[in-house]
Amino acid sequence: MxxxxxxxxxxxxxxxxxxxxxxxxxxxxxxxxxxxxxxxxxxxxxxxxxxxxxxxxxxxxxxxxxxxxxxxxxxxxxxxxxxxxxxxxxxxxxxxxxxxxxxxxxxxxxxxxxxxxxxxxAPIAHAGPMPLEVRNGIVYLTGDISYDLLARFEATPTQGVSAIDLDSAGGHVFAARALAQRVMRRGLKTRVTKRCYSACTLIFMAGAHRDLGPEGKLGFHGYSLEAYPLPIDIGKEEEIDRAFLRERGVTARFAARVFATPHTDIWRPDRHALTAAGVLRD
Incomplete structure (x- = not known):
């Protein structure tokens, strides 16, 4: 088979x-x-x-x-x-x-x-304030002085930062005071290459060294606090910041001229006057 x-x-x-x-x-x-x-x-x-x-x-x-x-x-x-x-x-x-x-x-x-x-x-998390721009050890603070800008400054890394560049037409006086305190606490230099008016000048005066660029302008005037919700004694607030300017080395005559300027006007002293009054400091 x-x-x-x-x-x-x-x-x-x-x-x-x-x-x-x-x-x-x-x-x-x-x-x-x-x-x-x-x-x-x-x-x-x-x-x-x-x-x-x-x-x-x-x-x-x-x-x-x-x-x-x-x-x-x-x-x-x-x-x-x-x-x-x-x-x-x-x-x-x-x-x-x-x-x-x-x-x-x-x-x-x-x-x-x-x-x-x-x-x-993933749920969208609150990102928090956006840090300010930092280049070559300089923080660039631009825009109206406000508590939002203060929060952005607080969120900005400080390692390697030695100076702050200011470009503002002014804003909130109390926010400017808070920013000035932080600038002094960190020992930062201040500089203006464009403009720094009104409340911005308080931050400028907080600098350990204060520099004004060739095109920079500083503008001063008295206060107008009508926009605040509570009654505020303007004279008292101006006296607080007049004393601050004196503490930062500004002459009494210059400080008096600052707050004698109406809030509807702006005083832009030249470099010679700023240097003589102790506003600029190397």
């Missing part, structure tokens, strides 16, 4: 399993399936706009990882088979380096997508 024999069928040269075994020609495996495929996946991810429901996002990430593993392993095996049979070892090394680079890029891309999803799902 004749014995039945079973003949094995040759493995198919195309298909998912064939690619996994490395049966594809290396130029197809490396360039078309691996590099081209990863590029196509990256383009598809651009269509996805986070946040995505977490179950769906998890499925997409797992599918992407599985596809990337299949692409990388198949290309690696294909190149190894081809080089072992037909080419030199340095070609194998170069091809494997290329495959490794694609694998790293794919892993980085998956992490980036996860980070985007996490950021999109």
């Amino acid at each position: 004749a014995r039945a024999t079973r003949t094995s069928q040759p493995a198919p040269l195309w298909g998912i399993g064939a690619y996994w075994r490395g049966a594809y020609p290396p130029w197809i495996a490396l360039i078309v399936v691996l590099i081209g495929g990863r590029f196509a996946v990256a383009r598809l991810w651009q269509v996805v706009s986070p946040p995505v429901p977490m179950p769906l996002f998890s499925m997409l990430i797992l599918a992407d990882i599985a596809l990337a593993v299949w692409q990388v392993v198949g290309a690696w095996r294909s190149v190894s088979h081809w080089v072992d049979a037909r080419a030199r070892g340095d070609v194998l090394f170069a091809a494997r380096v290329a495959i490794g680079a694609v694998a790293v890029v794919s892993a980085t891309h998956a992490l980036d997508q996860s980070a985007r999803q996490t950021m999109a799902l």
